[in-house]
Amino acid sequence: MSATALSSSALPGLDSTRFAAHLSQRATLPAWWLETKKAAWNQFLALPLPSRTDENWRFSNLKGLDLEGFDLPEDAPKDIPNHSSFPQTAELVFSNRQLVARSTVPADLAAKGVIFAPLDEALRDHGDLVKQYFQKHPAHLGSAKFVALNTALSASGGFLYVPAGVEVALPFVIQHTLSGANVATFPHTIVVLGPRAKATVVEFFLSGGAATERQLAAGVNDLHAAEGAQLTYVGAQHWSRETLAFQVNSIAVERDARVLALNLHLGGRQSRHESHSRLLGPGAHSEMLALTVASGDREFDQRTLQTHIAPNTTSNLLYKNALLDTAKTIFSGLIIVEPDAQKTDAYQKNRNLMLSDTAEAHSLPGLEIQANDVKCSHGSTSARIDAEQEFYLQARGIAPVEARRLLVSAFFEEVLNKLDDEALHAALTALIASQFKK
Amino acid sequence: MTPPTDTLAAPEALLDDPSTAVENPTVGIDQTAGNFTYDVKYEFDAGSGLNEDVIRYISNVKKEASWILDFRLKAYQTFLAKPMPTHWATKDLENIDFNKIRYYLSQGTKPKRTWDEVPDDIKKTFERLGIPEQERKFLAGVEAQFDSEAAYSNVKDIVAKQGVIFCNSTEALREHPELFKKWFGKVIPTGDNKFSALNSAVFSGGSFIYVPKGVKVAMPLQAYFRINAENFGQFERTLIIADEGAEVTYMEGCTAPKFSTSTLHSAVVELVALKGAKIQYITVQNWANNVFNLVTKRAIAMEDAEVKWIDCNIGSRLTMKYPGVILKGKRARGEVISIALANDGQHQDTGAKMVHAADDTTSVIVAKSISVGQGRSTYRGVVHIPKHLKGCKNNTECDALLINTNSRTDTYPAIVVRGDTHAVQHEASVSKVSEDMIFYMQQRGLTEAQAMSLAVNGFVNDLVRQFPMEYSVELKRLIDLEMEGSVG
Numbered sequence: 001m002s003a004t005a006l007s008s009s010a011l012p013g014l015d016s017t018r019f020a021a022h023l024s025q026r027a028t029l030p031a032w033w034l035e036t037k038k039a040a041w042n043q044f045l046a047l048p049l050p051s052r053t054d055e056n057w058r059f060s061n062l063k064g065l066d067l068e069g070f071d072l073p074e075d076a077p078k079d080i081p082n083h084s085s086f087p088q089t090a091e092l093v094f095s096n097r098q099l100v101a102r103s104t105v106p107a108d109l110a111a112k113g114v115i116f117a118p119l120d121e122a123l124r125d126h127g128d129l130v131k132q133y134f135q136k137h138p139a140h141l142g143s144a145k146f147v148a149l150n151t152a153l154s155a156s157g158g159f160l161y162v163p164a165g166v167e168v169a170l171p172f173v174i175q176h177t178l179s180g181a182n183v184a185t186f187p188h189t190i191v192v193l194g195p196r197a198k199a200t201v202v203e204f205f206l207s208g209g210a211a212t213e214r215q216l217a218a219g220v221n222d223l224h225a226a227e228g229a230q231l232t233y234v235g236a237q238h239w240s241r242e243t244l245a246f247q248v249n250s251i252a253v254e255r256d257a258r259v260l261a262l263n264l265h266l267g268g269r270q271s272r273h274e275s276h277s278r279l280l281g282p283g284a285h286s287e288m289l290a291l292t293v294a295s296g297d298r299e300f301d302q303r304t305l306q307t308h309i310a311p312n313t314t315s316n317l318l319y320k321n322a323l324l325d326t327a328k329t330i331f332s333g334l335i336i337v338e339p340d341a342q343k344t345d346a347y348q349k350n351r352n353l354m355l356s357d358t359a360e361a362h363s364l365p366g367l368e369i370q371a372n373d374v375k376c377s378h379g380s381t382s383a384r385i386d387a388e389q390e391f392y393l394q395a396r397g398i399a400p401v402e403a404r405r406l407l408v409s410a411f412f413e414e415v416l417n418k419l420d421d422e423a424l425h426a427a428l429t430a431l432i433a434s435q436f437k438k
Numbered sequence: 439m440t441p442p443t444d445t446l447a448a449p450e451a452l453l454d455d456p457s458t459a460v461e462n463p464t465v466g467i468d469q470t471a472g473n474f475t476y477d478v479k480y481e482f483d484a485g486s487g488l489n490e491d492v493i494r495y496i497s498n499v500k501k502e503a504s505w506i507l508d509f510r511l512k513a514y515q516t517f518l519a520k521p522m523p524t525h526w527a528t529k530d531l532e533n534i535d536f537n538k539i540r541y542y543l544s545q546g547t548k549p550k551r552t553w554d555e556v557p558d559d560i561k562k563t564f565e566r567l568g569i570p571e572q573e574r575k576f577l578a579g580v581e582a583q584f585d586s587e588a589a590y591s592n593v594k595d596i597v598a599k600q601g602v603i604f605c606n607s608t609e610a611l612r613e614h615p616e617l618f619k620k621w622f623g624k625v626i627p628t629g630d631n632k633f634s635a636l637n638s639a640v641f642s643g644g645s646f647i648y649v650p651k652g653v654k655v656a657m658p659l660q661a662y663f664r665i666n667a668e669n670f671g672q673f674e675r676t677l678i679i680a681d682e683g684a685e686v687t688y689m690e691g692c693t694a695p696k697f698s699t700s701t702l703h704s705a706v707v708e709l710v711a712l713k714g715a716k717i718q719y720i721t722v723q724n725w726a727n728n729v730f731n732l733v734t735k736r737a738i739a740m741e742d743a744e745v746k747w748i749d750c751n752i753g754s755r756l757t758m759k760y761p762g763v764i765l766k767g768k769r770a771r772g773e774v775i776s777i778a779l780a781n782d783g784q785h786q787d788t789g790a791k792m793v794h795a796a797d798d799t800t801s802v803i804v805a806k807s808i809s810v811g812q813g814r815s816t817y818r819g820v821v822h823i824p825k826h827l828k829g830c831k832n833n834t835e836c837d838a839l840l841i842n843t844n845s846r847t848d849t850y851p852a853i854v855v856r857g858d859t860h861a862v863q864h865e866a867s868v869s870k871v872s873e874d875m876i877f878y879m880q881q882r883g884l885t886e887a888q889a890m891s892l893a894v895n896g897f898v899n900d901l902v903r904q905f906p907m908e909y910s911v912e913l914k915r916l917i918d919l920e921m922e923g924s925v926g
Contacts, residue, residue, distance in 0.1 A: 053525045054525070055525060055526050058852070059852075059854070339843075339844065342843070352855065354855065354857060354858035354860070355858060356857075356858055357826070357857045357858050357859065358825070358826075358856070358857065359856065359857070359858070360825075360854065360855070360856040361853075361854070361855045361856075362852070362853065362854050362855075363851075363852075363853040363854075363855075363864070364850070364851065364852045364853070365849075365851060365864065365866070366848070366849055366850045366851070367838075367847070367848060367849040367866060367868060368846075368847075368848045369838070369840065369846065369847045369848070369868045370844075370846045371840075371843065372840035372841065372842060372843050372844075372845050372870045373843070373870055374840075374868060374869075374870070375868075375869060376867065376868040376869075377865070377866060377867035377868065378849070378864075378865070378866050379863075379864060379865045379866070380851070380853055380862075380863070380864040380865075381861075381862065381863045381864070382853065382855040382860065382861075382862040383860065383861045383862065383863075384858040384859060384860075384861075
């Protein structure tokens, strides 16, 4: 810990003066939003940092949760990485919390009522709609303090609204880039699909400039799928090697709706990802997927919750980690079946592929079942590449390095091929492959 | 300290009411075999509540060496300093009133070697539980603990001649300190948890066993733990050492009458399997369902040693017990087989702990639980494979069966693996008895109740078969589920 600050008010960066300045720049936004931000700032100050006895933070590196010395970035560099080379409906590009590029929604979709805008713009133009869905179902996985910080200081992020019955084939893309040393970003994205609507959202979290700069990112998103809606959400994280990152996702699935959320984790020094799905109506389905390439001395901390509230709901979780070098991963998942959620079918699986003798995988797959007519199971495996498969490939003349690469990509393919969009699939495959070229 | 003698007597067989024989109207589980009590006069009584004087009293009655008293007093401070683990465990723990508990009750510290010498009031309890009969039939040695001390302890000559030591903790620390002091409190340190600290402060009774090099004890040794007095806390301490190449099977059973107030049982059990040794430890826990059963059990397994815990929890109000094995030597093997049955008002919070600490070590956990009525069963497990080990394997399976709509089950495993040469696998499932299965059996003329009973027995059958014959019969009787409420 640095000795520069003795209390949160003495922080050189994110202090109450900085918050007041942030707020005054947003004076034209709705009053409820400004009040929400003020309350969140006070909550952030009041909440303690996670402690050793906090079960939601078991095995996490608590010493790494050092928020001191970060500040909001001032400039917005335009020279930033870009991975969204696949066909898309529209795009929002944020650099250091500012919108630097956007492509607008095609006129036919706009005419049907599709809204895709930066969060601040949406607050101004569609305030009541945003208010209705903003943190409607907050995630309960331990990061309340960091969610409060996000709410207080959020400036970037997207708002997507797809009205009833509208189906959009190509993805909506939101990119967040952070450049510079000791800078922080707090993106918040809200996605609302009306009844029977269909859409795909891809969100990138990237560091620009030198890959070694110390950065802080605390992101939140709210995903809502109304009755019969179908939402695909992809979040791809490739922060700098020295980033402390939090991302808290809330997923609400109504009757007969289906949400597929796939999160790709590649960067950061210590990155925590929380994802909480709620199955709210009969026939709802949540597909929770994640791929992590844990290299170097990074720590990836993933916490999930599948809450089955209504009967006849299904969920399926598959989190795959490939561990290299001295990396550490934590997977802690819980399925809760509430007393009324009879006929639940829930599954949860964590697979850790150990590619180094010094990597460390923690797995805490949990179940809390309060209804009896259910099918619930979980599985967790931690093992190296199957020696027989490796031998099989080598016996056919494939070099050991290449055989290993093939088997690792096959390990990820099980998750990636759940995506229908082939161009998106290819872009993510390329992003993962870039991690193994070094 | 003067014992409050007027509170000692419990009315004879007051609780032995056949109308309470069925605990659950839909699914009958026989938890009533131990639900009786006879009037007993205690010679030593430390009164209610816990303080340093109580600890000195216990140590004095036992005429202990001064290092043991020091160990106890230090442990008491640790107990006071440790918080209740309610940040992860059930809040029900807060209902334990340590001031109401009686920490020591006995008729003397010297166990009898023949049943004839055992005082009648105690003997009839054990006769009713069938202990002397079992001893004649298939046991190598028996220790029968009544509240704080063993009333009876005997090893068959044939086993004693092999050099096997089987006695209680008081005798062992007095007569064989050179053997037991080395491992006492080493597998489970005093400060392991709040209840291991409590046990270390007030322990009394339990078995100390030493099996010399190469000796294979053919028949099981058995201990039977009986709580007789109301508001009593039983804190037995067991240490089993199997020297190189030795083999031993130990079985324990436990019952208590059902009082209106709660009772505490908090044991510490340490097993030491030296090079190539094998220890099998079998528990059938059938405490009355007002007993808090908070037990710490752990083994250390050296090179090529094998430790197997077979743990069956049927009774108690709350059980928290996670038998563990520290796999300290190369190729050591640890296994936990766990069966839990939680009925109305019961919470079975059980599981296993496997700590790999050497190359090529293997561990297996198989846990099955059944939740009936509003019963709650919880599996909690730890599998730990820390740095720079090679070739470790773990396989964990937990299956939960839910009988009624309001039954509850939880699973909380924690798995830590470091390195790329290990294979670790965990699987858990939750289900109810399939309707197809019941329908199939009803087609063939079974009633729904019989079909359900058969299905539930089938669920645990592969584990029950691993018990020694005599115990598996006992267990089947205990878990005999009958949907029409009659006890089989």
